[in-house]
Amino acid sequence: MRIGIDYTAAVRQGGGIGRYTRNLIRALAALDDDNRYILFTAGRGDDGLGSWPENFRRRAVPLSDRWLNILWQRLRLPVPIQLVTGPLDLFHSPDFVLPPTGRTPTVLTVHDLSFLRVPQCFVPRFREYLTGAVARAVKRAGHILADSQSTRRDLIELLAVEPERVTVLYPGVEPRFRPIASAAADPASTLSGVRARYDLPERFILGLGTLQPRKNFDGLIRAFAHLRHDLKETAEDLHLVIGGGKGWLYEETLTLPSQLGLEGRVHFLGFVEDADLPALYTLASAFAFPSWYEGFGLP
Numbered sequence: 001m002r003i004g005i006d007y008t009a010a011v012r013q014g015g016g017i018g019r020y021t022r023n024l025i026r027a028l029a030a031l032d033d034d035n036r037y038i039l040f041t042a043g044r045g046d047d048g049l050g051s052w053p054e055n056f057r058r059r060a061v062p063l064s065d066r067w068l069n070i071l072w073q074r075l076r077l078p079v080p081i082q083l084v085t086g087p088l089d090l091f092h093s094p095d096f097v098l099p100p101t102g103r104t105p106t107v108l109t110v111h112d113l114s115f116l117r118v119p120q121c122f123v124p125r126f127r128e129y130l131t132g133a134v135a136r137a138v139k140r141a142g143h144i145l146a147d148s149q150s151t152r153r154d155l156i157e158l159l160a161v162e163p164e165r166v167t168v169l170y171p172g173v174e175p176r177f178r179p180i181a182s183a184a185a186d187p188a189s190t191l192s193g194v195r196a197r198y199d200l201p202e203r204f205i206l207g208l209g210t211l212q213p214r215k216n217f218d219g220l221i222r223a224f225a226h227l228r229h230d231l232k233e234t235a236e237d238l239h240l241v242i243g244g245g246k247g248w249l250y251e252e253t254l255t256l257p258s259q260l261g262l263e264g265r266v267h268f269l270g271f272v273e274d275a276d277l278p279a280l281y282t283l284a285s286a287f288a289f290p291s292w293y294e295g296f297g298l299p
Helices: 008-012 017-031 065-074 124-140 149-158 187-197 217-235 251-259 274-283
Strands: 002-006 036-042 056-061 090-093 106-110 143-146 166-168 203-208 238-243 266-270
Touching: 008 017, 008 036, 008 065, 017 036, 036 065, 065 124, 106 124, 143 149, 149 166, 187 274, 203 217, 203 274, 217 238, 217 251
Parallel strands: 002 036, 002 090, 036 056, 090 106, 106 143, 143 166, 203 238, 238 266
Antiparallel strands: none
16 A cells, blocks of 8 residues: 655654654554555655654655645645655645645544634634634544543544544553663763753753643743742742743743742743653642643653
8 A cells, every 4th residue: 555644743843742643653654655645745844853763654745735735735736745755545634734645545543633622722823724724624534533532532522523423542651661670771971961962950840832822821921920839938949840842832831930939949841852851750749731632641
């Protein structure tokens, strides 16, 4: 079989769906040397995974994912993806929406329906785009993969998807995500290197995720302020560290610490490289996961 996969998220997004897609394809490459895989990308970014087996090929278009979304999702131009990939027996999109595929059977992964469950956490125009594009993709898809039973229930309840069309396929965890003391050849050096790279305090509570309202970092910062007030001397040297790139509606989150008198106590790291995450988790005194909603909720 010739199987096409939209690989754009793998080269455009460091975490989240990008990580999901990279690990999915890495696992397929290790398991399957019979089928041929065509990895479609918008743009020619590097996924950082090196070379691929002979049965894997990349096919890119010299357009950004933004422009392809305009052409395929907003203008709905029926230009089939096979013009880039060649003939396909199956196409899988791991990122909510489908391109035009003609009569080729499709599989679609839906990670969550947060734009319907917590619409107040989205910029109106982005929410409207997702509401239309995802609904159309779900209707067209031959089969749908959901990250959790929760997302499956949301698909059935909110988009009236027939239960038999949705299968739960849980994301996995890479073996490297374990305490550094049990995973690294030189744990002390690894930990000290990450601490220095991000200028981390000795004791801190860790939060991770894209800066956007759904992640509820405002609530976490306010809770940290209460913690420092209530525990006083015990929490005197405790800090809050938040790692994650800027998403949308994040401006208040960045200014909130100064409003609460927490200057120098709340640290925004920006996007944290995958390779540094196990050490960051290991160094933290505690991990906080305050999201209002998650389709799966794997930190």
